[in-house]
Amino acid sequence: MSNTVVLGGTNSKELAKKVARKINAEYGKLHTDKFPDGETYLKLPFPVQGKKAIIVEGMHPNPNEALIETIFAARTARELGAKDVVLVAPYLAYLRQDKRFHPLECWSNRIMAALLHFADRIIVVDPHIQRIPNLQSIFKIPAKQITANKLIAEYIQKNIPDPVILGPDEESYQWAEEIAETIRIEATVLRKKRYTSRHVVIKLKRDLSLKNKNVVIVDDIISSGHTMIEVIKQAKKQKAKTITCIAVHGIFAENALSKLKKAGATRIITTNTVVNTTSKIDVSPVIAEELREE
Numbered sequence: 001m002s003n004t005v006v007l008g009g010t011n012s013k014e015l016a017k018k019v020a021r022k023i024n025a026e027y028g029k030l031h032t033d034k035f036p037d038g039e040t041y042l043k044l045p046f047p048v049q050g051k052k053a054i055i056v057e058g059m060h061p062n063p064n065e066a067l068i069e070t071i072f073a074a075r076t077a078r079e080l081g082a083k084d085v086v087l088v089a090p091y092l093a094y095l096r097q098d099k100r101f102h103p104l105e106c107w108s109n110r111i112m113a114a115l116l117h118f119a120d121r122i123i124v125v126d127p128h129i130q131r132i133p134n135l136q137s138i139f140k141i142p143a144k145q146i147t148a149n150k151l152i153a154e155y156i157q158k159n160i161p162d163p164v165i166l167g168p169d170e171e172s173y174q175w176a177e178e179i180a181e182t183i184r185i186e187a188t189v190l191r192k193k194r195y196t197s198r199h200v201v202i203k204l205k206r207d208l209s210l211k212n213k214n215v216v217i218v219d220d221i222i223s224s225g226h227t228m229i230e231v232i233k234q235a236k237k238q239k240a241k242t243i244t245c246i247a248v249h250g251i252f253a254e255n256a257l258s259k260l261k262k263a264g265a266t267r268i269i270t271t272n273t274v275v276n277t278t279s280k281i282d283v284s285p286v287i288a289e290e291l292r293e294e
């Protein structure tokens with residue numbers, strides 16, 4: 001892929017470098033700075049004329065900054081003659097505001113998608129798909145969703161003996177069931193009722209026994225951590241042997257990581273779509289695989 005360059009954004013430098021190495025592309029970091037008034041300055045690391053430019057930028061932390069960086073980079077690469085501009089969003093922000101929950105609210109996911117149309121296409125790792133049929137339904141450019149599920153399944157197989165896989169809510173079946181299937185066990189998806197962003201109630205099924213089991217709770221995102229904490233409480237009540245929380249994207253808002261540890265999680269594991277101390281699963285292999293297939 002010698003005619004291909006990978007440009008790493010502020011949040012995803014290391015991941016972008018790994019992807020570049022895997023697809024034998026030249027790597028460069030997007031140079032960003034702040035003007036004195038707080039506006040974003042951006043410069044490409046080298047010319048991209050006639051090249052395929054792959055921009056890798058996860059949208060956490062600082063989602064608004066990351067979004068601007070991605071838009072500026074895509075448009076600049078296009079203006080400077082890149083023959084193809086591909087966005088890779090290891091974590092794509094604003095997907096959870098996927099409807100107008102209350103009158104007069106901004107329906108953010110579609111607006112965010114429209115802002116990325118300077119690129120030719122976008123690849124997203126495990127987008128949060130809840131009330132939309134798929135990622136493509138909000139994008140006008142081709143949008144491909146890829147998943148870290150097989151990498152998470154491999155991690156569980158290597159590190160957790162006889163796991164019991166739990167998905168905390170109906171949406172988590174996309175992750176929990178596929179991961180469990182790869183390990184050739186069954187997943188149990190629980191029922192969750194969310195009252196506010198900080199108040200959720202989760203019910204365990206009556207016939208589910210977790211006593212002395214290695215419980216693995218799998219979800220796409222840990223944000224406030226309340227979803228995981230509710231399941232941890234139930235697993236502790238049932239005297240589970242160990243409790244591992246695994247998510248693709250570790251947002252850990254409002255000190256969620258220490259809250260999860262305090263609640264009794266034995267281990268907390270995430271991928272490197274968002275960089276954290278918990279990022280033990282590297283998603284560069286699935287991104288590179290997708291880019292090689294294009």
Ligand code: R5P
Nearest residue numbers: 171221222223224225226227
């Ligand atoms: C919701 O449908 C998602 O799959 C996650 O369960 C949710 O976003 C986690 O949020 P929190 O950590 O704030 O409970």
